[in-house]
Amino acid sequence: MTAEHAAIGLIVVPMASAIVALILRERQAAALTVAAGGVQAWLSSSLAPLILEQGAVRYAVAGWGAPLGIDLHIDGLSTVMLIVTSVVGVVVTLYAAAYFAPGSDPAAGRKPVAQAGAFWPLWLFLWGALNALFVSGDLFNLYVTLELVTLAGLALIGLRRQTAALAAALRYLFAAMVGSMLYLLGIVLLYGSYATVDWELLGQSVRGEAATICAAALMVVGLALKTALFPLHFWLPPAHANAPSPVSAVLSGLVIKGSFFLILRLWFYVFPQVVTIGAGNLLAMLGAAAIVWGSLQALRQRRLKLMVAYSTVAQVGYLFLVFVLAAGETTTLAWRGTICFAFAHAFAKGAAFLSVGALSEAVGSDELDRWRGLAHREPVAVFAFGLAGVSLMGLPPSGGFIGKWLLLEAALQHGQWGLALVILLGGVLTSIYVFRAVTATFDSDAVPHVRPVPEIMRWIPLALAFCATLLGVATGWLLQLLDVGAPLPVVLDDPS
Amino acid sequence: MLTHGDLFALCGAVLFGIGLFGILACRHLVRKVIALNLTSTSVFLIMIALSIRTPDGSPDFVPHAMVLTGIVVSLSATALALSLIRRLHRETGQWELPDVLPFDSTRRTPAGAAGYSVVDEESRVQRSADGEATDDR
């Protein structure tokens, strides 16, 4: 099997399964999704050695090739994102199968979730669109995949028709659409200047003209809005907190990375000649502000899901530090650190949301006060949450630690003491709210009455959390893969 | 020297501004959706206005295909937005998003937790009659 065929498979399998799932009944659709997930996991894992061997691969869909047709571009970064999508996807699918299934004992009080049948085709479309996003080489095609991801995500947020979720979904919709419009305007300007929307060709032809600079600004702002960078993060906490738990895991773990992936592609591959130190500094400062603000807000929350959602706002801030740290000799270091961090975060945040979901199911609410003493009843899920927290805090040997360590090293080498301090501060703040949540559950005075939770829903988050924690040990292959097609050291032009 | 294409492109830019203002400033959700459509149409207008700059006069068709795709995507987004709005109205009787960002977990009712200060009694009764799962998972 070639790398190109694996990539095509990763797009076609979920789409085809979505079509079939639409027609099937819910149980069969769930089984089909699990099977499709398994196939995708196999495809993405076999992609890795192929890419390591061949380097970055270009594939002309419909045979025409850029600039006339659409090319797929599969490099190390794509492969890493595909792998994390597959693994988190499979895990979430298994969890969702239990989440949406009605309990076998109706007397135990587990009511079926209405509209569960719509989950499977929507989730498969989301999954396929994410895969398509990570391998596309054409900016307009990326716009369409991004829209597919957003719309499927919106439909999933509003799936259970709860008021808070609907309002949150609408807020997200308007924010995301404004972001898409800005991005599309950028494409218009770029096509008008260079007669192509293929990002590799653009990277070769881009010059520092007025229209190009405007396009860069518009696209980065639009995508930053979609990635919920402070201060454009207002839509994220309600949307991720009020969605059903498996959906929250996917949104925070994967969807956010999609638009961020696009910013990386634009910044390092299309606009390296155009971006300035000032722009990089601005993004990094906003990232630092996001870390502090997100963590402080997370501390204030009484609802666990909101706390985890604000934690996402903070962790997104870490991702944006790369735009100032990946310059000169620290490029590789910052690049590796950021992607490693994103990779670990997908696992950790997924585990966090899934375990919070299981615990909320047990108690009937996600408010911290109702969780006192829960550890005595649901030790597995609490342990999973704690373990996920370990990676979020950045403690060794977790993947989060590796990511933060690399970023810290890059910051120190670059002389950015402020950023280094913020990175450490973020870790401290995260540990405060994680500890507070976990210690509350150990309170033995108030042991709550719990409802039965399906076994899968307890153990799956633990598996994911273990992945996040043990990632630190297995980063060798990850870093090797990331070097394939990694951007050359960026030298930012000093406007002065 | 302003060409015809430039005129339409600038018109598109102005429409983009109007539409963006509408999305941010209008309170009624349906009006926001109209503004969203206005915005996307303006971007398409700019794209096509730029496509007639060919020296021999016949247009460049690639932007046409992109805009056609864009029109369909924008329709899908509109339809999805209207579905969400309809459902929100059925649940709360409101056509606007609340001012207060919905983080206030002390409000006990579902509508209250979403930030709506007016609890529509009818819709609450209807919802519990639907028998949907109301726990927070």
Next chain:
Amino acid sequence: MSEALWILDILLCGSLVWLGCQALMMPDLYRATASFIAFGVMMVLTWARLQAPDLALAEAAIGAGITGALLLSVVAVVSESKPATTERRRFWHCVPTGMLIVLLVPMLGVALLSLPMEAVGLAEEVREHSVRAGATNLVTAILLNYRSYDTLLEIAVLLVAVLAARSLVGGSSRSGREDKSFPLLTGFVRVVAPLMVVTAGYVLWVGSHEPGGAFQSGCLLASLGVLLGLSGLHAPHRLRPKLEDLLLVLGLAVFLIVGVGVMFLRRNFLEYPPEAADTLILWIEAAGAASIGVILAALFVGGRLAGSPPGDEGRC
């Protein structure tokens, strides 16, 4: 002559801006929606003026037509509902928004004007390969051959919108209206329905060498479906749900089958063999038109045309 063109262009642009403002500022939502539909009609003229007849057709059908119909059906519910409790009007947040726009639009204008006066774009490549591509209508060639992958994803986007409508609105919101009869509407639909079917088929077939194609044709079919439902001539819920589901997925399914099928001929995904390109495009477009028709009609009704049969729990 050129002055006349300039006057036309200025009138078009002026009317677009005017109607856009009207749509946002009119307090009555019905009038605002009507302004928006009028805006759509002006856009049709604009596309025609900018030498984009395919877009004019699509805008008329989708932009002004279906979008306008969707908005009107929601606005009807708005008018029926109780007037909202008076919210305190907040104007202060318009100021920073307004400032942002006032900065953004001139910047955009300057960027646009800075683009070169003449640019070929990809026009030449498109023309060069159009014979191999299987369609002389260049827009169809691009949509269904050069950039067919985009079109595939776009159909998936439509499907997601329908699925969302199903799960949120749950179909058949028109069921209360069949008792009313509108003789003028019924008579009109009786005359127009067969014409619409023929026109839809024509637009589909002619799309390979003249403006037209799957989207416009699908829209015509959807409009027919909506009209039939509104006039009560054929209740849409008589369509069987399984058939409806199959029609919904037919377009995307055929696209994927063709795309993967050609891979067995040692070609790339969606790379049609040149001698079969026009046939494949026609098949994909036909399936697409059928799907788009059902999708758009379903969107109008709230996600599901067919009434759900009893005892069918847990299906999407």
